[in-house]
Amino acid sequence: MAVLTQYDWIIAIISIAFCGSSFGNGANDVANSYATSVAARTLTMPQVGFLSMCTEFFGAVVLGARVTGTIKNDIIDLDRFRQTPSTLILAMGCAEFASAFWLLAATKMGYPVSTTQTIVGALVGVGIAAQAQVSWSWKDGSVSQIAASWAIAPLIAAVIGAVLFASLKFTVLERKNSFEKAMKAIPFYLAFTAAVLALFITVEAPGAPSLEELGAGTACGIVLGVFFGALLLAYVFFVPYVHRRLVKEDPRIRLRHIFLGPMLYMENPPIYMPAKGNEFVIDYYADAHDETAEEEKKKNNNDDDNINNNSADLEKQQAKNLGNGNDNASTDSPTSVPPLSLEDVERGGKKAPLAATDGTTGTTGGGVVQRYKRKPEPEERFLAPTAHLPIHNPKRIWSFVKYFFLQGVTRDCVTHASSQLSAIHGKAKRYDNRVEHLWTYAQVASAMMMSIAHGSNDVANAVGPWIAAYQVYMTGEIREDGESPIWILVAAGFLLGAGFWFMGHHIIKAMGNKITQLSPTRGFAMELGAAITVLLASRLGLPVSTTQCLTGAVIGVALMNFDIGAVNWRQVAFIFSGWLVTLPCAGLIGGLLTGFKSTTLHDTFVNMAWIWMLTNNFDVEWVEMDPLWKWIHIVEWVEWKPTLSNNGN
Numbered sequence: 231m232a233v234l235t236q237y238d239w240i241i242a243i244i245s246i247a248f249c250g251s252s253f254g255n256g257a258n259d260v261a262n263s264y265a266t267s268v269a270a271r272t273l274t275m276p277q278v279g280f281l282s283m284c285t286e287f288f289g290a291v292v293l294g295a296r297v298t299g300t301i302k303n304d305i306i307d308l309d310r311f312r313q314t315p316s317t318l319i320l321a322m323g324c325a326e327f328a329s330a331f332w333l334l335a336a337t338k339m340g341y342p343v344s345t346t347q348t349i350v351g352a353l354v355g356v357g358i359a360a361q362a363q364v365s366w367s368w369k370d371g372s373v374s375q376i377a378a379s380w381a382i383a384p385l386i387a388a389v390i391g392a393v394l395f396a397s398l399k400f401t402v403l404e405r406k407n408s409f410e411k412a413m414k415a416i417p418f419y420l421a422f423t424a425a426v427l428a429l430f431i432t433v434e435a436p437g438a439p440s441l442e443e444l445g446a447g448t449a450c451g452i453v454l455g456v457f458f459g460a461l462l463l464a465y466v467f468f469v470p471y472v473h474r475r476l477v478k479e480d481p482r483i484r485l486r487h488i489f490l491g492p493m494l495y496m497e498n499p500p501i502y503m504p505a506k507g508n509e510f511v512i513d514y515y516a517d518a519h520d521e522t523a524e525e526e527k528k529k530n531n532n533d534d535d536n537i538n539n540n541s542a543d544l545e546k547q548q549a550k551n552l553g554n555g556n557d558n559a560s561t562d563s564p565t566s567v568p569p570l571s572l573e574d575v576e577r578g579g580k581k582a583p584l585a586a587t588d589g590t591t592g593t594t595g596g597g598v599v600q601r602y603k604r605k606p607e608p609e610e611r612f613l614a615p616t617a618h619l620p621i622h623n624p625k626r627i628w629s630f631v632k633y634f635f636l637q638g639v640t641r642d643c644v645t646h647a648s649s650q651l652s653a654i655h656g657k658a659k660r661y662d663n664r665v666e667h668l669w670t671y672a673q674v675a676s677a678m679m680m681s682i683a684h685g686s687n688d689v690a691n692a693v694g695p696w697i698a699a700y701q702v703y704m705t706g707e708i709r710e711d712g713e714s715p716i717w718i719l720v721a722a723g724f725l726l727g728a729g730f731w732f733m734g735h736h737i738i739k740a741m742g743n744k745i746t747q748l749s750p751t752r753g754f755a756m757e758l759g760a761a762i763t764v765l766l767a768s769r770l771g772l773p774v775s776t777t778q779c780l781t782g783a784v785i786g787v788a789l790m791n792f793d794i795g796a797v798n799w800r801q802v803a804f805i806f807s808g809w810l811v812t813l814p815c816a817g818l819i820g821g822l823l824t825g826f827k828s829t830t831l832h833d834t835f836v837n838m839a840w841i842w843m844l845t846n847n848f849d850v851e852w853v854e855m856d857p858l859w860k861w862i863h864i865v866e867w868v869e870w871k872p873t874l875s876n877n878g879n
Contacts, residue, residue, distance in 0.1 A: 233706035240319055244699050247326035252692040252722045254333025255345045256729025259688055260286055261737035262342060262780050263681040264730075266753035268643050269742025271514055272670040273677075275735065279639035282734070283727035285678050289685020290723030293431070294693075294714070305350050305373070306357035306364055308708050315702045321356045321824060322695040328352035328820035329691070332812065337733050340740040341808030344775035347376055348816045349691045355817030359824035373813075380809050383774035384782025386766065391759030391783030395790050398669075398751055403661045412665040413472070416672075417464035423672045423758060424460035425453045427679040430761050431686075468671070470494040476664045481510045511667045514749050515660045517652070518645045604645045608637035641735040643742060651744065657796040658747035658788075669750040676757040683764075684776060689722045741780065744801045746788035759783035781805055 232238075260282050267273040273281070311318040329345075329352045336343045354373060357364045366373050398419075402411045429452055433444070467488050474494040475483040482504035483494070493499045612633040616626040646652070693714055701709055742748060760779040767774040781802075788797045 232704050234316060234703050237316060237319055237703055240323060241699065241703050244323040244326055244696060247323060247330050248692060248696040249725055250330030250334065251326050252725035253729040254330050254337060255688060255692050256286060256726035257337040257733035258333050258343060258737055259345045259684055259777060260681060260726060260730040261734040262741060262777050263684055264677050265738045265741035266748055266756050267673055267677045268738050269748040270750050270753040271512065271644060272673050272750050272753065275639045275641060275643060279731045281678060282681060282730040285681035286685040286726040287723035289682040290689040290726060291719050293686035294689045294719045305353040306362045310360060310362035312708055315706060315708050318702050318708055319699040321360055322699040324823035325352040325356045325820050326695045327823055328355065328816050331819055332816045336808060337736050340736050342737045342741050342777050342805055343808050343812045344777045345688055345691045346775055347812050350376055351813035351816030352820035355821030356824045359821040379774050379778065383763065383778035387760050387763040387779040387782030388786030390762050391755050392786035392790050394759050395752060395755035395787045398755060399790060403665065403751065408662050409664050412668050416668045417461055417469060420464045420672050421457045421461035423676055425457040426758060426762060427676060428456040429453055430765055431679060431683060433765060467491045472668060475510055476667065479510050481505060481508045511663050514663055514666045518743060605642040607642060608633055608640050611640065638732040638735055643735055643738040646743060651798060654796060654798050655747040657793045658791050666750045669754045673750050673754040673757060676754060676761065680757060680761055685723060685726055689719065693718060693722055745784050745798050746796055752787050755787050756780065756783040
């Protein structure tokens with residue numbers, strides 16, 4: 231039974247703010263885990279939407295903290311509120327509202343900000359407004375360390391990401407016969423990824439022992455056990471699967487057939503539910519530039535000629551295939567060009583070869599690179615077909631329902647309309663698509679583990695202030711730690727996934743191809759580099775953000791092209807500016823809310839009356855005063871001048 235039942239309505243309002251904060255946390259931070267996977271075309275937005283709902287919920291509910299610190303990292307001193315515990319409810323409500331507002335606003339603007347820094351900034355603002363002591367000194371979780379992490383986290387992640395990609399680049403990607411090298415190396419990379427991520431989850435899970443408590447022997451046992459276990463599974467199931475799909479070029483094979491294991495080496499394996507079509511690997515380097523109508527118009531004349539020529543080539547090729555008795559015209563050569571389809575001819579382009587002819591230049595062997603086909607936006611897909619119908623028509627109502635629930639995961643987050651960005655992408659080397667495909671599986675695994683870790687750790691950013699307020703509401707006392715009810719973790723886990731489902735596409739676009747050309751091998755190095763950075767930072771006691779780690783890893787891997795022009799530095803500056811303004815913006819919002827709510831309701835009405843009188847008097851000096859100075863005088867008056875009630879009027 232609650233002790234402070236008179237504050238039921240405040241708890242209800244704070245709960246709404248908690249929902250907004252959890253939703254914003256998912257919309258902004260969850261996207262960081264999957265941005266490179268979408269940009270590299272490893273996963274589609276609907277796939278990521280479903281995965282994020284599962285991984286975030288699992289992380290928050292199964293691995294989430296059962297005991298949550300009421301004040302994140304002891305940013306503000308609780309002694310200020312002990313005489314009147316009810317004021318802490320108000321303060322935490324303001325912090326929750328400030329966090330929710332800034333996260334949603336930043337997501338809408340495309341700023342990938344740190345949710346940890348957001349809630350810390352909100353608490354700093356609340357603490358200053360409430361005249362509570364703020365932790366500025368250099369210690370764990372202090373404001374000074376958080377500011378230092380803006381440079382520390384990206385630099386460490388950039389170095390680790392660059393080293394990981396360099397090892398992959400010089401041992402596999404740029405070697406002759408890179409595909410054969412990749413087939414031998416991929417089991418070890420998968421095992422290494424599994425070992426690192428297992429240690430990451432073990433150490434980062436709330437309530438788990440630190441590396442010192444775990445001990446070197448136990449840590450090595452976990453790493454080696456997972457490594458050799460994953461290596462065995464890779465040789466038994468994964469290697470036969472990719473051999474059938476990429477070496478035999480069997481288009482019927484999909485991931486669901488991996489459980490057939492060694493049977494896939496058979497001449498005619500028992501393939502259940504075979505896939506349709508003749509595509510066994512996609513072009514991960516297809517041009518994502520969405521040309522404008524003006525650019526398309528300039529090419530219309532040339533395209534008409536190309537279509538006619540390609541149509542004739544298609545007829546000749548099909549006749550030749552039929553004469554040879556080969557319907558799919560596939561060959562055993564790793565550089566063979568798949569046959570043209572009618573869709574390719576209509577686009578006026580040709581399929582690119584699967585591998586570079588020399589194995590080292592990173593080009594596509596002189597072939598014309600495919601253009602990535604832009605997907606229709608939700609407005610075109612759901613709303614436009616029924617726009618002519620009356621608003622009450624069931625078909626139009628159904629189109630609005632589909633648009634509302636699916637618009638967030640049906641956005642095109644790959645294509646872009648910038649010729650400058652297309653030039654930046656062109657500076658990146660391109661590798662064998664079959665090699666890139668091998669690393670899609672490791673990339674998905676690392677993205678899922680990063681998302682699970684995020685759900686287990688960052689759920690406290692939204693739950694912490696709510697738990698602090700709820701604890702005071704139930705007991706009437708202030709406690710350093712509060713027990714997290716399982717139902718609030720369930721709600722937070724669902725809202726984290728829902729936030730990405732509806733709004734995550736904003737951050738996917740910002741963290742994806744807008745920075746540099748991405749591919750599965752690059753995305754793998756970026757995500758694993760970010761995970762290792764978080765592990766090292768935890769070991770050294772450095773406060774880092776997964777957002778900042780991933781951004782640094784993206785830049786580090788991009789620089790391994792050995793061309794600074796392969797990085798969109800304008801987008802990097804845009805992201806970094808978001809980090810700089812997060813703490814002051816969240817703090818300003820939290821401080822203003824606390825200042826406005828700290829007066830009594832009666833005083834608020836009295837102050838509003840005085841403001842109305844001041845702004846509507848006919849004093850010439852006041853009327854001619856600059857509006858900014860008017861508001862400065864009003865704020866000073868509300869802050870310092872005694873109200874009518876205090877004067878006895």
